[in-house]
Amino acid sequence: MKGIHFTVIAFTLLAFACSLASAFDPSPLQDFCVAIKDIKNGVFVNGKFCKDPKLAVAEDFFFSGLNMPGNTSNLVGSNVTNVNVDQIPGLNTLGISLVRIDYAPYGLNPPHTHPRGTEILVVVEGTLYVGFVTSNPDNRLFTKILNPGDVFVFPIGLIHFQFNIGKTEAVAFAGLSSQNAGVITIANAVFGSSPPINPDVLTKAFQLDKNVVQYLQSRFWSD
Ligand SMILES: *[C@@H]1O[C@H](CO)[C@@H](O)[C@H](O)[C@H]1NC(C)=O
Ligand SMILES: *[C@@H]1O[C@H](CO)[C@@H](O)[C@H](O)[C@H]1NC(C)=O
Numbered sequence: 001m002k003g004i005h006f007t008v009i010a011f012t013l014l015a016f017a018c019s020l021a022s023a024f025d026p027s028p029l030q031d032f033c034v035a036i037k038d039i040k041n042g043v044f045v046n047g048k049f050c051k052d053p054k055l056a057v058a059e060d061f062f063f064s065g066l067n068m069p070g071n072t073s074n075l076v077g078s079n080v081t082n083v084n085v086d087q088i089p090g091l092n093t094l095g096i097s098l099v100r101i102d103y104a105p106y107g108l109n110p111p112h113t114h115p116r117g118t119e120i121l122v123v124v125e126g127t128l129y130v131g132f133v134t135s136n137p138d139n140r141l142f143t144k145i146l147n148p149g150d151v152f153v154f155p156i157g158l159i160h161f162q163f164n165i166g167k168t169e170a171v172a173f174a175g176l177s178s179q180n181a182g183v184i185t186i187a188n189a190v191f192g193s194s195p196p197i198n199p200d201v202l203t204k205a206f207q208l209d210k211n212v213v214q215y216l217q218s219r220f221w222s223d
Pocket of ligand 1: 069070071072073074078079080
């Protein structure tokens with residue numbers, strides 16, 4: 001009887017551990033696993049193939065150009081330059097990545113979430129009003145005004161934003177706890193999905209007039 005209980009508990013714990021493990025980038029089981037696109041001489045790990053480690057070179061761990069600002073001439077006035085596993089194949093399985101964010105005067109990085117990563121952001125130029133909102137039922141808003149040298153954390157999965165409240169351009173860099181943290185921009189996902197969500201769903205969800213919903217869907221459709 002004791003033995004059966006132990007087995008049940010062990011399996012329950014194992015299942016729990018596996019469900020936790022699949023929710024995050026796995027811990028690496030080797031020094032590195034440089035990503036490659038084809039399976040010749042490769043092993044499948046976490047969505048990318050690993051290059052034969054003997055063939056790895058310094059370039060697999062290198063990126064250049066983060067000194068260049070992104071083009072902020074768009075509707076929101078911001079631009080995110082990604083440096084994740086797609087730019088640095090050596091990041092595969094390592095659970096970390098980087099972005100540069102440029103903001104035009106009064107530019108906005110609109111409310112979004114990273115489904116797979118916590119973000120730690122440092123401002124190097126300008127003044128940003130930043131914030132995140134906790135999950136239901138509290139939906140508590142945490143905000144801060146950041147100046148150069150200030151650092152702020154956006155916990156994994158929570159909706160957050162950065163707004164340039166200065167008359168000048170702003171620049172920030174951020175680290176993310178995933179090789180590819182993913183992005184869901186709230187307005188684009190809800191009003192700009194492809195195909196569009198039935199407007200009746202959004203009319204009730206947002207308590208809006210159906211014309212307003214259809215207007216919003218037309219605004220985001222082209223994004
Ligand atoms: C961000 O900047 C890059 C480099 O200037 C540009 O190629 C890209 O189209 C810009 N993205 C957006 C969304 O404006
Ligand atoms: C930035 O993007 C805008 C709109 O796409 C374009 O007209 C402009 O030439 C770009 N600027 C640079 C410096 O590439």
